[in-house]
Amino acid sequence: MEVKIDQPSVVGEYDDALQALLQLLWGDGFLSPGGAEEIRRLLAGSDIRGCNVLDIGAALGVVDQLLVEEHGAASVVGVDVDPTMLRQMDERIARAGLADRVTSLCVMPGPLPVADDAFDVVFSKDSIVQIPDKRGLFTDIHRILRPGGRLIASDWLRGGTGEYSPQMMEYFRLEGIAYNMASIEESVEALQAAGFVNIQVEDRNGWYLKLARRELESLEGPMYPLLVERLGADKAGHFVTNWRQLVMVVERGELRPAHLKASKRS
Template sequence: MEHKLIYTPDVIARLELGWGPGWLSPGGLSDVSQLVAGVAIAGRSVLDIGTGTGGPALALVNRFGAWRVTGIDIEQSVLDRAKVLAQAELLEKRVDFRRVTPGPLPFPDAHFDVVFSKDAFVHIADKALLFAEMFRVLKPGGSCVFSDWCCSPPPYSEQMQQFFNNGMNFTMATLQENCSHLERAGFKAISARDRNAWFAVFAAQEVKAAAGADRARLVSGVGAEAADSLIAAARRRAVIADQGHLRPAHFRAGKPDG
């Protein structure tokens, strides 16, 4: 089935207006710092799945010392933007952005030291295949570290149902489901950190700023109608986080040696 473009230039512009150039989800560098804390990144080869417009991939190189990052995505629109940002930071020789098709990863076995992702697995329906492929392309002793938009078990509120049907092709899992997929794929030392409490506070602050001090900047950037849409989306995220349905999480796991 032909993929319908989600991240159009307009969508990219709106998301980056809220979260910064290269970032299509909240938290930015601070979130990545917490995600990779204690993980050996410096001097390593990293696969970034769902690299988006490249903010996390570039941070892995210029802030955390990755030797090389291969960022993959299924949409050329985000990759084009990522390449522009890599060139602006003079990192195009250390970050390789590639378009891929859904399904098995186009890399040999035991190819990367680290598999990373920031908030992209929500777009991937076949979680079992995803985690099996992550395990396959990791070197023995390698690390898997990612954040994901997770959900609580059902039933869900009206606002959460709206979030599921927001046109972004979300396929969400619970924290427990992701951990089970990791275990079945062969990963060990699996850990998951529920970030709902942090995000509920963050989202409420985001709504307050967007509807107040930042609204003029949003209107200037994308127009009044789009700005109001961004504010409404932020308000819905805050509501479902407060309800406990939206549960962003950090995950870590390792591939055994040998």
């Protein structure tokens, strides 16, 4: 696989095998860890009832469904660069009977085709890492939020700055998807530069380390025969190697999931 750092996500990089693996590990419709429980944790203390929400990196749409069904959002627009995944999102949302409240929007990397002050909340789960220019992104999110609006996001951040370790480079190679990582400090600076206030960060490295170790145990053990059956021996072996490397870089503190919250001044 190719290392894809500091460049936009390419349509199709979440191929069928990667989507299948991630959903086996993380649950139906989820391409990020923690399921509904982690969304609850991210939204703790942040009431979105009655809000119009834009979700960046909506993918298969299960998160958007939860934002409406469980968390009471009035509406959600889920944006993504990948039209194939958004078709799956539309089917899921139609099955759930939510098509009048949840819509998908296929976008190009870059400024969002959305009016100023249009949303109460911009939400994102583990997708900002795929967007290279954080300051440009946060400035654009600030533009589309109404005064007093909130950004609520979870993202894959990095520990440290500068050159990546050989372990991280190998992790990027095994993953094969676009990684544009920022540290907690760099993310806070970019949010401040975009005009955000009330910035809060929660480091989720410890939580994910425990979960990632369990994921690896499962991939190496009880889930392995199913992986081979569904994806073939080569892909199954690749994903086990990938997860060993993932656990290593989470242990080293170089891959750090975190929650980011910030507000636009009223």
